[in-house]
Amino acid sequence: MSTTMFGITVFVLACFVGYHVIWGVTPALHTPLMAVTNAISAIVIVGAMIVAGYKTTSIDNDLASHLVNLLGFSAVFLASVNIFGGFVVTNRILAMFKPKEKTQPTTDQEGSA
């Protein structure tokens, strides 16, 4: 199997997993879903790091090497904004979702402690 065909296999199966998992998400949490998928789509940082960590093996190609690093740096930066921004904002939103207050919250806590 070629690497491309292997990739396509993984891709198609992952789409099915995605389909089933996402339909299970409660509509009330669709905004945090978008925020968190935003953060994890920044998984491209793996590719960005490889490009940013590139070092040429030939000495006469130093300038090109720096150009590659610069592209990699930009990609790492952009993906990193997404990762930190996405996860922090998701946490912030999820922390807002609170159930109805119990009549006596303090005694409840003592009971469980």
Next chain:
Amino acid sequence: MSTEAKLEIFAALYLVASILFVFGLKGLSSPKTAIRGNQFSMAGMALAIVTTFFHPDVKTSAWIWAGLLGGAAVGVPLAQRIQMTAMPQLVAALHSFVGLAAVCIAAGTFYGYIGEGDGISRGMLVEIGIGGFIGAITYSGSLIAFGKLQEILGSSPLVFRFQHWVNLTLAVVMLGLCAWFTVAVDPMAFWLMIVVALFLGVLLVLPIGGADMPVVVSMLNSYSGWAAAATGFTLNNPLLITTGALVGSSGAILSYIMCKAMNRSIVSVILGGFGTEVSAKVTDGTQKTIRSSPIEDAAFMLENASKVIIVPGYGMAVAQAQHSMKELVHTLTQKGIEVKFAIHPVAGRMPGHMNVLLAESDIPYDIVHEMEDINSEFSGADVALVVGANDVINPAAKTDKSSPLYGMPILDAYKAKQVFVIKRSMKAGYAGVDNDLFYYENCSLVFGDAKAVCDGLVKSVSVQ
């Protein structure tokens, strides 16, 4: 350890990261498990990043650290300060970053290979090309969406003649340049392709009107996933492919849900122009009358009700009325009245937006219900209180075949014994359609600013 063995370990660790992402998304099935889920996703991301530091292709880490720390310095304060009403803009901006990152990675990978002088396979070039143009379309499309949501650009759809032909031509030219790039291995072709893709992204989003924005934001969410998956193909990395597919399907499903909630086909949303046709509502001669009530009357009805359902819309958030609303809910609940919220899928400017706005003002999530769950309860409600919503409660969507809204699923607020609609003026809704509900006998309008009216209701109810 041999490089071969090392790569096996990397693959295994990347697999663990993708599993963590799946669990992370699964956690969102309930608010109770969601925070734990988010921790899974964060762990997955941390694992992926740490693992990559040890990747044999990563020979220097200075640039990586600079990018990571810089991104954290920008991202964290941004996420902490952003207003919840501005979430759609933030999401659009972040999508554009993923797109641009994908373009940089495609270009960087290409130049890296060229620099090494070793052969670069045709398949690889195709993947670099595809990763590049999907990234570019995501980038410029998201920027335009951001501009519209932030109201830097007008939210009205921009349509011109032969638009679809122009788009089609651009798409063909883009694919042609991609083919040229893979055959000639010419960086010039790559950059020309990127420029054309950027134009295409702009033209794809410009014609889409403000009312369709929830669909666009979801669609771009999907694109950012496909861009990540395409990058995964370029780098032969299953983690990127899996994660990209997860995000891509997530965005696609959300787009589908939004389209269904607006009774619009995804094709017509993409083709754009919604809201341009002036709805020529023929006045049928019969004088239709509306009833209006002072705040005190509405308060009296609310107080004597045993069950109240509140229908909030984006207008409530615009009027900053959430906090007053919370007070009202609190006051009514204290008097033993059952209060529930009914949320239409397109209330707000992105999927689930209204739930977040209500949660932000400390309204417990278990009294907030989705359309399918609560529609059967309206007939048993004494009062339906509509705040800043309009089209989503228009019964014309069910009864009037000539209405542009016809076929759209609505909240059955009209079935309540008494409906109060808080309204600033007799203006038509987002879709520019007259609301039949206002002429129903059980409907009464309370004129005024949403926040002021809610404050007034709280005052009248607590005094009595």
